[in-house]
Amino acid sequence: MKINFKMVCFLSIAIFTMGCAVPQSNDNNTFNSTLWLQTASEYKANAIQAYNSAAHNIRQAITDQSWTAALEQGPNYSSLPPAIILDVDETVLNNSQYQAQLMMDGAAFDPETWNQWMAMASAPALPGAVNFINSVSAMGVEVFYITNRECKPRSEAGPPCPQETDTIDNLLEVGIKEVKPENVLLRREKPEWSSEKKSRREEVASRYRILMLFGDDLGDFLPDVKKNITPMQRDDLVNEYKDNWGVKWFVFSNPIYGSWMGILSDPKSSYLKGY
Numbered sequence: 155m156k157i158n159f160k161m162v163c164f165l166s167i168a169i170f171t172m173g174c175a176v177p178q179s180n181d182n183n184t185f186n187s188t189l190w191l192q193t194a195s196e197y198k199a200n201a202i203q204a205y206n207s208a209a210h211n212i213r214q215a216i217t218d219q220s221w222t223a224a225l226e227q228g229p230n231y232s233s234l235p236p237a238i239i240l241d242v243d244e245t246v247l248n249n250s251q252y253q254a255q256l257m258m259d260g261a262a263f264d265p266e267t268w269n270q271w272m273a274m275a276s277a278p279a280l281p282g283a284v285n286f287i288n289s290v291s292a293m294g295v296e297v298f299y300i301t302n303r304e305c306k307p308r309s310e311a312g313p314p315c316p317q318e319t320d321t322i323d324n325l326l327e328v329g330i331k332e333v334k335p336e337n338v339l340l341r342r343e344k345p346e347w348s349s350e351k352k353s354r355r356e357e358v359a360s361r362y363r364i365l366m367l368f369g370d371d372l373g374d375f376l377p378d379v380k381k382n383i384t385p386m387q388r389d390d391l392v393n394e395y396k397d398n399w400g401v402k403w404f405v406f407s408n409p410i411y412g413s414w415m416g417i418l419s420d421p422k423s424s425y426l427k428g429y
């Protein structure tokens with residue numbers, strides 16, 4: 155059966171009693187994406203493929219002292235101890251349950267419900283992530299997490315960054331053997347740490363030789379790609395660094411959210427190209 159746009163609208167209305175005018179980046183349109191993250195074997199295979207490729211290259215990355223994955227790596231890095239940097243959400247942890255719950259509740263993203271979900275520390279891991287992280291750790295490689303989960307006290311007298319504890323709890327819960335608090339770098343943990351991850355990569359790169367980067371967003375690899383940039387300019391960057399993908403840089407699929415969508419101006423339907 156051929157599914158056309160009218161049918162998608164009808165199904166959306168039937169299931170969520172939400173309107174459906176033109177395709178936008180609102181929560182109406184995350185149905186298929188969320189379903190894919192929760193049910194598609196192809197998604198799992200994609201994650202395993204990325205972590206397997208990384209495992210295949212890790213020994214060479216450790217041995218070859220000229221090897222670095224970070225554009226922020228300064229000079230004289232070859233004698234620095236080795237490290238990898240991973241994003242958290244949709245890279246190590248799968249938050250599709252949060253997204254699914256939003257749809258079931260007819261709700262939109264909200265920092266409060268997102269905080270509740272983080273505090274549950276119950277997101278499952280992406281397939282392949284835990285084994286890879288534990289084995290790399292056992293090889294003496296330092297593991298860093300640079301996440302845009304935001305540090306924000308939940309009460310006036312509360313700790314300054316309960317989200318860090320939640321994230322560590324969740325990472326341990328899925329089976330990662332060790333997570334050092336000082337290696338988990340959250341947004342606004344320092345005032346100058348914005349959602350642009352460049353400054354946090356610089357900080358890690360000043361002390362470690364960065365072997366590999368893992369993320370679901372172009373911003374997990376490159377600076378200045380999250381605003382004031384066109385899809386074509388981003389494509390050019392992906393192509394410029396084509397030798398890094400699958401070797402030093404490992405990207406995970408995230409059709410639900412990300413700077414890929416954030417950089418599109420409204421109406422987003424104007425980006426659709428027919429024949």
Ligand SMILES: [Mg+2]
Binds near residue numbers: 241242245369
């Ligand atoms: Mg992410």
